[in-house]
Amino acid sequence: MVQHAQTPVTSPPTTAPDSPRSAARRAWAIAVVAGAAIVTAGAFTTVPGLLVTPLHQEFAWDRGQIALAASVNMVLFGLTAPFAAALMERAGIRRVAAGAMLLVAVGALATNWMASPWQLTLYWGVLIGLGSGCLTMTFAALITSRWFVRRRGLVTGALSASSHLGQLLFLPLIAWSVDRYDWQPPVVTLALVALAVAGLVALLLRDHPADVGVMPYGADEFVAKPAAVEGAARRTLTVLFQAMRTGTFWLLAGMFVIxxxxxxxxMWSNWVPAAHDHGMHATVAASVLSLIGIFSALGAALSGWLTDRFDPRRLLTVYFTIRALTLLALPLVFTASAQPSLIVFAIIYGLVDVATVPPVIALSQQxxxxxxxIVFGWANSAHQLGAGASAFLGATARxxxxxxxxxxxxxxxxxxVAALLAMVVRENRAAVSVG
Incomplete structure (x- = not known):
């Protein structure tokens, strides 16, 4: 059995908890606000791929220097997540999420005054990487675990899809804007959207159902809010060291690296350059990537529903196998235009793109x-380390x-290989003691 340190809790409010219907409305409203933050942060992760050519032409920077900013962004995006989860438990979800959106907005606005590659790495790689790293699937997992007892898989899938929904909403428009107005106007526009969402989070997001006197959605009784956890960073590292003693952690991390x-x-940093090699216009390439984002959102939501009903390990095996087959077929269907075969690739690849997240979150919680x-946050760090390495090595291989x-x-x-790793994850629970 999983063992945990006893966490002190606050007393329930003196007033009676609100009705189940009111609790349901509140929980879904919180999920929508969290989704808006994830959507906005997700939009920033796809922009570097669209900036490679404009920045190369304007500043004569090497493509590798530009790609470095994207790699730093991805790595910090992942490394921030587990610490952000613990910090949210210490300082509150609302404060950390609103502050993260402000950091993203500042980083984006600062790029308008850069003159050297290191400034791009600082602003887009470090500031936006740290800010968006607080609004990852770890943030989604924390919201889901506090506000939902029922429909956790579905909500996790929907919030997982939110990041790629940012591609759907922003990517084609950004590509068109960069092509028509250069890169600064769309980046400033995104920064202003981030500022607006920061205000929305500060006004509407709440840390725990007990803060507003309601029960989590699907709960049978009131759940008291845990007391603030001291030593957020220490706890994050303690959880990591304990989890590292279990084989399950290494299997989950290994799958997420891949x-x-x-x-x-x-995809986010090399898809547009790869399409350019085949003679495809950047706007068309961005539209295909956006189509992947659409079906990623659908696939993540569907995967959440499936995770509530089937063995997460088997789902992961199926997802990674399908992804392998689509990538193997990509050289055969990549052309100068969006042919039906490329559209089919985008649909199938998109359906399994983010579908891996709900099963891994479920395995982490089980x-x-x-x-x-927090354990999922560290697995997500491995995900981003793999992403950062792939962004840089993919461009180098080109x-x-x-x-x-x-x-x-x-x-x-x-x-x-990842499909095989999923097959050997043990079903029994690991004995993890955090003290």
Whole structure:
């Protein structure tokens, strides 16, 4: 059984909890606000791929220097997540989420005054990486675990899809704006959206159902709010060291390294340059990537529903196998225009793009209990390490081989490895004690 340190809790309010219907409305409203924050943060993660050519032309910077900012962004995006989860438990979800959106907005606005590659790395890589890293699937897992007892898989899938929904809402418009107005106006517009969402989070998001006198959705009784956890960073590292003693953690982290390398790592920073190699216009390439985002959202929501009903390990095996087959077929269907075969690739690949998140969150929670969101945060860090490495190595491989075909084939092979790893995850719970 999973063992945990006893966490002091605050007393329930003196007034009676609100009705179940009111609790349901409040829980879904919180999920919508959290989704808006994730959507906005997700939009910033896809922009660097659209800025490579404009920045190269304007500043004559090497493409590798520009890609470095994207890699730093991805790595910090992942490394921030587990600490952000613990910080949210210490300082409150609302404060951390609102502050993160402000940091993202400041980083985006600051790019308008940059003159050197290191400034791009600082503003987009560090500031936006840290801010958006607080609004990842770990944030989604914490919201879900506090506000929902029923429909957790569905809500997790929907919030997981929110990041890619940012692509759907912003990416084609940003690509068109960059093509028509250069890169500064769309970046400033995104920064202003981030400021507006920061205000929305500060006004409407709440840390725990007890704050507003309601029960979590689907709960049978009132749940008192846990007391603020002291030593957020220490607890985050303690959970990591305890989890590292279990084989399940290494299997989850290994799968997520491959997951990050074969999804956002290669796609967000290398898809548009790869399409350009085939003669495809940037706006068309962004539209195809947006189509992937649409079906990623659908796939994540569907995966959440499936995770409530089927073995998460088997789902992961199926998802990684399908992803491997689509990447293997990509060199055969990549053309100068969006042919039906490429559209089929975008649909199938999109459906399994983010679908891995709900099963991994479920396995983390099943195995590590209350520490599951933090453990998932560390697994997500591994995801982003794989993504950062893939973003840089993918561009490097393009320079060495003159094209991306070897990259697609290599990633297909490692996805098959991830499918095998999913098959050997143990079903029994790990004994994790956090003191």
């Amino acid at each position: 997951c990050g390398a074969s999804t956002n790592g290669i 195995t590590y209990g209350d520490d599951g969101p 320079d060495v081989f003159g094209g991306y075909d070897p990259v697609w084939i290599t990633l297909a092979a490692v996805c098959l």
